[in-house]
Amino acid sequence: MSAAPQALADLKVVEFGGYAAGPHIGKMLGNFGATVVHVESHTHPDGFRLEYPPFKDGIPGVNRGGCFAFFNDSKYGVTVNVKEPDGLAQARQLIDWADIVIENMRPGVMARIGLGYDEVRQTNPELVMLSTCNMGQSGPRAHTPGFGSQLSSLAGFCGATGEADGPPMLLYGPYIDFIASLMGCSAALAAFDQRRRTGEGTWIDISQYECGLHFIASALLAYHRDGTIAERDGNRDPEAAPHGAYQCRDGCWIALSCWSDDEFSALAETLGSPHLAGDPRFATIESRRSNTQALEEILADTLRERDVTVIAGELQRAEVAAYPVNTIGDLFTDPQLDARKTWRRRKHVEIGEQSYLMPAFDLSATPGDICHAAPLLGGDNDKVFGEFLK
Amino acid sequence: MLGCYKVLDLSGRLGWLAGRILADLGAEVIKIEMPGAALDDAEWRALNFNKSLVQLDTANRINKSLIERMFATADVLIETASPGDPADDWLDPKCTLALNPRLIHVSITPFGRQGPRAGWRGSDLEIMAAGGAMSLAGDPDGAPLRVSIPQASSWAGAHAATGALVALSHRSAGGQGQHVDVSAQASVVAGLAHAPTFFDILGETPSRAGSKITGRSVHGAVYRAFWPCKDGYINFVIYGGPAGRRTNKALVSWMGEKGLELGPLGEIDWDTFDPKLATQDDVDRIEAPLRAFFNTVSKSEFLDGACSREMLGYPVSTVADIAADPQLQARGFWRDLTNPDGSKERHCGSFYIADGSRPQFQKPADEAA
Numbered sequence: 162m163s164a165a166p167q168a169l170a171d172l173k174v175v176e177f178g179g180y181a182a183g184p185h186i187g188k189m190l191g192n193f194g195a196t197v198v199h200v201e202s203h204t205h206p207d208g209f210r211l212e213y214p215p216f217k218d219g220i221p222g223v224n225r226g227g228c229f230a231f232f233n234d235s236k237y238g239v240t241v242n243v244k245e246p247d248g249l250a251q252a253r254q255l256i257d258w259a260d261i262v263i264e265n266m267r268p269g270v271m272a273r274i275g276l277g278y279d280e281v282r283q284t285n286p287e288l289v290m291l292s293t294c295n296m297g298q299s300g301p302r303a304h305t306p307g308f309g310s311q312l313s314s315l316a317g318f319c320g321a322t323g324e325a326d327g328p329p330m331l332l333y334g335p336y337i338d339f340i341a342s343l344m345g346c347s348a349a350l351a352a353f354d355q356r357r358r359t360g361e362g363t364w365i366d367i368s369q370y371e372c373g374l375h376f377i378a379s380a381l382l383a384y385h386r387d388g389t390i391a392e393r394d395g396n397r398d399p400e401a402a403p404h405g406a407y408q409c410r411d412g413c414w415i416a417l418s419c420w421s422d423d424e425f426s427a428l429a430e431t432l433g434s435p436h437l438a439g440d441p442r443f444a445t446i447e448s449r450r451s452n453t454q455a456l457e458e459i460l461a462d463t464l465r466e467r468d469v470t471v472i473a474g475e476l477q478r479a480e481v482a483a484y485p486v487n488t489i490g491d492l493f494t495d496p497q498l499d500a501r502k503t504w505r506r507r508k509h510v511e512i513g514e515q516s517y518l519m520p521a522f523d524l525s526a527t528p529g530d531i532c533h534a535a536p537l538l539g540g541d542n543d544k545v546f547g548e549f550l551k
Numbered sequence: 552m553l554g555c556y557k558v559l560d561l562s563g564r565l566g567w568l569a570g571r572i573l574a575d576l577g578a579e580v581i582k583i584e585m586p587g588a589a590l591d592d593a594e595w596r597a598l599n600f601n602k603s604l605v606q607l608d609t610a611n612r613i614n615k616s617l618i619e620r621m622f623a624t625a626d627v628l629i630e631t632a633s634p635g636d637p638a639d640d641w642l643d644p645k646c647t648l649a650l651n652p653r654l655i656h657v658s659i660t661p662f663g664r665q666g667p668r669a670g671w672r673g674s675d676l677e678i679m680a681a682g683g684a685m686s687l688a689g690d691p692d693g694a695p696l697r698v699s700i701p702q703a704s705s706w707a708g709a710h711a712a713t714g715a716l717v718a719l720s721h722r723s724a725g726g727q728g729q730h731v732d733v734s735a736q737a738s739v740v741a742g743l744a745h746a747p748t749f750f751d752i753l754g755e756t757p758s759r760a761g762s763k764i765t766g767r768s769v770h771g772a773v774y775r776a777f778w779p780c781k782d783g784y785i786n787f788v789i790y791g792g793p794a795g796r797r798t799n800k801a802l803v804s805w806m807g808e809k810g811l812e813l814g815p816l817g818e819i820d821w822d823t824f825d826p827k828l829a830t831q832d833d834v835d836r837i838e839a840p841l842r843a844f845f846n847t848v849s850k851s852e853f854l855d856g857a858c859s860r861e862m863l864g865y866p867v868s869t870v871a872d873i874a875a876d877p878q879l880q881a882r883g884f885w886r887d888l889t890n891p892d893g894s895k896e897r898h899c900g901s902f903y904i905a906d907g908s909r910p911q912f913q914k915p916a917d918e919a920a
Binding site for chain 2: 216354
């Protein structure tokens, strides 16, 4: 555990559920010192433990999953069988101990097993419970099951990604889950703050779908104003030109954009083609937008001869926005992410050394940490039931 | 829930969502804007509603002093000043925290306020590139892509709100204020799901797979995600696990009802089928009969049918589809506001429901903007 002061050191959290949307909330709270207990059972371990690679050495195993570990660092792991009376009693004990319960079951499941908010508040009236699911707890499709990777389609993200004349594109994983987990984390902390002041508990109902819509709120408002439908348009932008990604000599890509004629002049100068700024086809934003194809071809030909890191630095010195398109591997060597200690390696009993991701906010007085690697299935039963609940 | 807190929002685009989230959670958020700012812009209005508006030229020394006096009574300050810009020296956290040690000072910048590239320029495109998101979107043979509706500032704003509340929680427990330094680049990394783990554990680099889904098979098989339907596309993937098994069985049954040819789908024991063990040949054989099925349904037919059969899968929606979604209507998601000129605006409502009701906006339209 970190020796630094922790912002949430007095906060106790219990999680029921699995995959990303619920556990990512507890992980962030754990990173800032909350005591977080992740509840599973031997018959129903978290789906990320066995259903999703990568596994250590490519061999599946309940404690070998890097995916599960990635979203569950800084937590304690317990197993409870809520289908047995003793297990249900243990779950109630945990909830009575907790300040915040996070659950991402389908709506009604917690109530069906006797752990719904109305039931558990009888013995823990100050409890903050956060329920997060695809559609929220109510509405005609409340009980629809769903994964975030597909919900990202329903919420408009995939349809807004891709070339204008091509199919929609995936955003790799359950993109929208992490929007909802961030916003849910804010709601849980706000409810906990209110409880600290008033002694009142709260039940927060998070629809991952609705949270995601806040990330396209301007496109929705534009549609409601005048019927404008936001369409996928490659990397083009309605204001900037050029605005795109170009492959460099080393096979890497660079993203760059010019938001003014001065920036385009600086780009042209840096690329050794100052005449482009005076070319009537490219002299103004409007003309560059009218001659996008020609400009794109010139930039592609020019940048194909450049090294991505070198040209990114040169463009930044010329005050042009530019950055290498980081691959997933590049993220581990990016000097800026490194300076912020974005990745922190911790040793997991079966997986070994693994890099965990710190949240993107640094706190000056209570900096937070990856407190420890993810738990084994039921690995902290003795500690949690023998010490925390004693 | 945060009704006792005052937030000063001096931010540009990178910070607007942070203030909106805190406003939705009940805080009094005062948005300070330069005179002449484009307040009618859809992006500005969507993310600055529910805040009070004060228009002040912050380059003016007197106005700066006025705002600095507001720091004394504020709980949270959100700003997006450029690191190293002398014009923004007055927003240095050392200065603001000296004026009010209980202040939660939230800085949001493209790359964070510290580090070798802290001063680099980045718009949505470069931040999505720097955060790794573009490397995962687009056709393998084409360019890496961003989402055409800008996302980086929303990732930064959502992280900033959470960071502010972690710091506020520390203060509520007896601590002091502090500086919260948010990097938009690092914020984007959160949206990559578990992709970094493949590189970290196995040395594999997930990359853009177009409209296919990767990372689900130990043999590296990719699954189709988007299927053309009558009026657009459906996102449907052959999954495993309890929900996947239920979905696969329901789909076969639905295809049978339509009298469609099942081919290899009819021979699979879904109770034992495990997508993570499938090879690409297995996947190609299984997926072949699905195309004919999706050609027979519209987006709304699929959504209704999948819902009633408790299947996984969703249509690829446009903003028009979302605006007409009965699920959002039923939950009272939209907030209709009347502007001073009588025009109507429909906004996304608060992002959560507390104890069964969705919080109302605190500021009616004519006060807010």
